[in-house]
Amino acid sequence: xxxxxxxxxxxxxxxxxxxxxxxxxxxxxxxxxxxxxxxxxxxxxxxxxxxxxxxxxxxxxxxxxxxxxxxxxxxxxxxxxxxxxxxxxxxxxxxxxxxxxxxxxxxxxxxxxxxxxxxxxxxxxxxxxxxxxxxxxxxxxxxxxxxxxxxxxxxxxxx
Amino acid sequence: xxxxxxxxxxxxxxxxxxxxxxxxxxxxxxxxxxxxxxxxxxxxxxxxxxxxxxxxxxxxxxxxxxxxxxxxxxxxxxxxxxxxxxxxxxxxxxxxxxxxxxxxxxxxxxxxxxxxxxxxxxxxxxxxxxxxxxxxxxxxxxxxxxxxxxxxxxxxxxxxxxxxxxxxxxxxxxxxxxxxxxxxxxxxxxxxxxxxxxxxxxxxxxxxxxxxxxxxxxxxxxxxxxxxxxxxxxxxxxxxxxxxxxxxxxxxxxxxxxxxxxxxxxxxxxxxxxxxxxxxxxxxxxxxxxxxxxxxxxxxxxxxxxxxxxxxxxxxxxxxxxxxxxxxxxxxxxxxxxxxxxxxxxxxxxxxxxxxxxxxxxxxxxxxxxxxxxxxxxxxxxxxxxxxxxxxxxxxxxxxxxxxxxxxxxxxxxxxxxxxxxxxxxxxxxxxxxxxxxxxxxxxxxxxxxxxxxxxxxxxxxxxxxxxxxxxxxxxxxxxxxxxxxxxxxxxxxxxxxxxxxxxxxxxxxxxxxxxxxxxxxxxxxxxxxxxxxxxxxxxxxxxxxxxxxxxxxxxxxxxxxxxxxxxxxxxxxxxxxxxxxxxxxxxxxxxxxxxxxxxxxxxxxxxxxxxxxxxxxxxxxxxxxxxxxxxxxxxxxxxxxxxxxxxxxxxxxxxxxxxxxxxxxxxxxxxxxxxxxxxxxxxxxxxxxxxxxxxxxxxxxxxxxxxxxxxxxxxxxxxxxxxxxxxxxxxxxxxxxxxxxxxxxxxxxxxxxxxxxxxx
Numbered sequence: 001x002x003x004x005x006x007x008x009x010x011x012x013x014x015x016x017x018x019x020x021x022x023x024x025x026x027x028x029x030x031x032x033x034x035x036x037x038x039x040x041x042x043x044x045x046x047x048x049x050x051x052x053x054x055x056x057x058x059x060x061x062x063x064x065x066x067x068x069x070x071x072x073x074x075x076x077x078x079x080x081x082x083x084x085x086x087x088x089x090x091x092x093x094x095x096x097x098x099x100x101x102x103x104x105x106x107x108x109x110x111x112x113x114x115x116x117x118x119x120x121x122x123x124x125x126x127x128x129x130x131x132x133x134x135x136x137x138x139x140x141x142x143x144x145x146x147x148x149x150x151x152x153x154x155x156x157x158x159x
Numbered sequence: 160x161x162x163x164x165x166x167x168x169x170x171x172x173x174x175x176x177x178x179x180x181x182x183x184x185x186x187x188x189x190x191x192x193x194x195x196x197x198x199x200x201x202x203x204x205x206x207x208x209x210x211x212x213x214x215x216x217x218x219x220x221x222x223x224x225x226x227x228x229x230x231x232x233x234x235x236x237x238x239x240x241x242x243x244x245x246x247x248x249x250x251x252x253x254x255x256x257x258x259x260x261x262x263x264x265x266x267x268x269x270x271x272x273x274x275x276x277x278x279x280x281x282x283x284x285x286x287x288x289x290x291x292x293x294x295x296x297x298x299x300x301x302x303x304x305x306x307x308x309x310x311x312x313x314x315x316x317x318x319x320x321x322x323x324x325x326x327x328x329x330x331x332x333x334x335x336x337x338x339x340x341x342x343x344x345x346x347x348x349x350x351x352x353x354x355x356x357x358x359x360x361x362x363x364x365x366x367x368x369x370x371x372x373x374x375x376x377x378x379x380x381x382x383x384x385x386x387x388x389x390x391x392x393x394x395x396x397x398x399x400x401x402x403x404x405x406x407x408x409x410x411x412x413x414x415x416x417x418x419x420x421x422x423x424x425x426x427x428x429x430x431x432x433x434x435x436x437x438x439x440x441x442x443x444x445x446x447x448x449x450x451x452x453x454x455x456x457x458x459x460x461x462x463x464x465x466x467x468x469x470x471x472x473x474x475x476x477x478x479x480x481x482x483x484x485x486x487x488x489x490x491x492x493x494x495x496x497x498x499x500x501x502x503x504x505x506x507x508x509x510x511x512x513x514x515x516x517x518x519x520x521x522x523x524x525x526x527x528x529x530x531x532x533x534x535x536x537x538x539x540x541x542x543x544x545x546x547x548x549x550x551x552x553x554x555x556x557x558x559x560x561x562x563x564x565x566x567x568x569x570x571x572x573x574x575x576x577x578x579x580x581x582x583x584x585x586x587x588x589x590x591x592x593x594x595x596x597x598x599x600x601x602x603x604x605x606x607x608x609x610x611x612x613x614x615x616x617x618x619x620x621x622x623x624x625x626x627x628x629x630x631x632x633x634x635x636x637x638x639x640x641x642x643x644x645x646x647x648x649x650x651x652x653x654x655x656x657x658x659x660x661x662x663x664x665x666x667x668x669x670x671x672x673x674x675x676x677x678x679x680x681x682x683x684x685x686x687x688x689x690x691x692x693x694x695x696x697x698x699x700x701x702x703x704x705x706x707x708x709x710x711x712x713x714x715x716x717x718x719x720x721x722x723x724x725x726x727x728x729x730x731x732x733x734x735x736x737x738x739x740x741x742x743x744x745x746x747x748x749x750x751x752x753x754x755x756x757x758x759x760x761x762x763x764x765x766x767x768x769x770x771x772x773x774x775x776x777x778x779x780x781x782x783x784x785x786x787x788x789x790x791x792x793x794x795x796x797x798x799x800x801x802x803x804x805x806x807x808x809x810x811x812x813x814x815x816x817x818x819x820x821x822x823x824x825x826x827x828x829x830x831x832x833x834x835x836x837x838x839x840x841x842x843x844x845x846x847x848x849x850x851x852x853x854x855x856x857x858x859x860x861x862x863x864x865x866x867x868x869x870x871x872x873x874x875x876x877x878x879x880x881x882x883x884x885x886x887x888x889x890x891x892x893x894x895x896x897x898x899x900x901x902x903x904x905x906x907x908x909x910x911x912x913x914x915x916x917x918x919x920x
Binding site for chain 1: 182
């Protein structure tokens with residue numbers, strides 16, 4: 001198959017690339033652009049480690065074709081903080097010890113962004129529902145729930 | 160605050176990198192000219208290889224080479240730290256479905272994968288053995304019919320004389336006269352349990368990049384124990400240890416599953432065959448086909464007097480250890496030492512046997528034999544308490560060893576107050592009050608001979624600007640060692656935590672560390688760091704005496720300052736003035752070995768003391784954990800938040816093995832080697848109430864009385880959940896996991912039997 005050309009915005013920067021049509025978004029980000037913060041694990045859309053936002057909505061970049069971000073905006077973990085100051089979600093994850101090995105963390109952080117963009121003050125049940133397709137093998141989740149709530153509160157205070 | 164870092168829940172030093180995507184794992188490393196290896200795996204459980212044809216694969220665009228076992232001429236083609244029985248690539252024969260047979264190397268992962276589909280392998284099938292019972296049967300086909308090189312004497316407990324049979328390892332422990340004691344017992348309670356095959360699911364799958372550079376093999380990989388991998392690779396390539404560099408960056412989870420050698424030899428033979436750097440990165444299914452945890456069938460008998468004092472225990476443990484030993488023999492030896500619990504047992508007999516089968520090789524997984532043994536032993540003790548009409552908490556109090564008392568002859572006395580720990584659990588759970596229908600409380604305990612063989616070294620470098628580097632061969636896989644070790648160094652040196660940087664796990668750059676496992680890092684590496692700091696301070700005192708022209712006894716070092724009788728100078732000034740100019744450094748080295756207070760093994764007992772309150776849905780059989788209690792008996796918590804994180808994380812993995820997880824063989828192959836059908840705990844499964852209690856009695860051998868954690872709170876969880884479910888539904892489960900279907904079937908069985916008592920399944 002012939003290569004395809006795509007034009008997209010990655011973390012606010014315009015990007016044009018010619019890629020193999022079967023390249024996944026995760027491969028494009030990691031191998032093509034060196035944005036290795038996005039992680040691959042199950043590659044079956046159940047673990048959430050590879051979550052990035054496309055036009056503000058969370059997708060599993062393992063099973064999403066890079067060609068499909070043509071004309072769209074992609075936000076990855078590297079683009080969340082816009083300056084040296086961390087995003088409130090990142091601060092909350094640090095503060096609540098919401099990571100251990102950290103391999104799932106980019107996915108959880110990006111899913112948190114998607115949640116808090118929609119719901120300002122999610123309940124514990126809403127949080128658990130939202131993270132149905134994110135796995136953390138280290139923490140037992142409680143610190144992540146605490147971080148999401150803390151992040152929600154930090155963002156509300158900012159407003 | 161200077162010098163008070165230890166004991167505080169300071170933020171993780173690696174947290175910022177982990178929330179920004181800057182944290183680098185092995186999979187994030189790449190090298191110029193790097194090729195990609197795809198492993199072609201056996202589609203037979205047991206067969207001889209008739210022929211392998213590479214031609215079609217080599218014709219695929221982008222394929223650079225195809226390597227098979229017969230290409231390894233001139234190398235030592237196997238690995239294994241206890242028994243070198245594990246071929247890098249199959250050597251004329253495959254012993255399990257999924258075993259690596261060929262490595263296709265391509266210019267991209269896609270090219271290698273396309274090539275992999277074109278490798279043609281023909282087999283002649285051999286009869287299989289899939290279970291220990293098949294493996295031990297008369298006339299069973301032999302998996303291994305040759306002798307292999309044995310590991311060194313520090314693995315003595317995992318070694319045994321090999322006869323030509325499928326018995327991979329046998330371990331025996333015991334004393335007294337068990338049979339006579341059973342005769343005198345008021346009750347003898349007998350039970351059999353089955354523990355499934357498990358997969359640790361560290362989220363970063365196994366991967367490694369290998370390259371040869373100037374006669375040196377350089378590896379970056381997901382190895383928990385880079386020094387052990389180095390030793391295996393040195394043997395494969397006939398290289399001295401100073402020509403093999405293994406680096407482990409941050410690990411995306413480990414839990415024991417990344418201990419010892421995995422994919423590193425595959426990447427290395429790829430680099431050896433092509434002369435270029437080669438990455439081998441497995442996916443989750445391939446990782447499951449690389450290592451699992453042992454399944455077990457365990458028979459237990461316990462004889463007690465009518466007051467509930469244990470008179471004798473008898474355990475017969477069968478492990479299905481898979482096609483190769485890896486670390487399975489050590490896991491078996493640990494199960495044998497852990498199954499009986501930390502009780503005063505006058506007569507004991509434990510026999511453990513691990514059998515080779517045509518299944519995925521099993522190796523370490525968090526808990527290391529303790530979850531299997533504790534599941535058997537603790538549920539059996541609860542059944543015994545039932546039979547005697549006694550409170551199971553009281554039965555435990557009557558049998559638990561007291562601080563200092565030895566429950567295994569020749570081993571370290573108990574360095575914990577187990578009864579006090581138990582009382583915390585039963586009090587938090589409200590044990591003793593009537594549970595509502597469909598609810599049940601369970602609790603269980605374990606003591607693991609943890610810490611492994613005590614060998615650790617560490618180096619502390621005080622640099623000319625007053626900043627400090629701590630070098631250690633231990634790996635950071637999420638447990639927080641980078642933070643805890645920095646806290647120990649900051650405390651010892653009396654400086655701010657942000658002046659300390661911990662550099663880890665590089666066999667060329669950091670000093671020797673045996674392993675990162677057995678919950679040993681805070682205790683043993685921590686001691687090495689503490690000793691290294693003290694050695695550096697001693698040198699600073701000498702320097703201070705020379706610079707200030709006084710006696711060394713007059714010099715004190717505290718809070719980053721070298722103080723003499725007349726004046727004081729900072730560590731930075733001391734280094735600069737002694738060397739002359741803004742240069743130089745003071746280097747302290749710390750060594751931990753089996754001597755002094757660490758002569759006695761184990762270095763410490765790792766305690767597991769947990770309880771749960773569960774509810775069981777009558778209609779679906781679904782078990783919900785309403786309340787979880789863990790006790791982290793860690794002596795001294797260098798960082799309490801890290802201890803709580805380890806305890807909850809460990810207990811959550813325990814809930815996974817109790818309720819959801821099992822790898823299933825149907826015939827010669829696994830039916831669920833993926834994370835859809837192998838279900839691990841999700842956020843929705845979190846208990847609604849969680850108490851992670853830390854107790855600190857400064858009774859460990861580590862810094863400030865610390866001892867290890869991280870496995871303890873997993874080990875008894877399956878037992879506690881099983882007893883809780885039994886009390887909720889009135890029938891004893893005999894196998895895990897307690898899925899809705901399994902529990903629903905038990906409840907129906909219970910209704911059919913219509914008995915009043917809690918009965919056997």
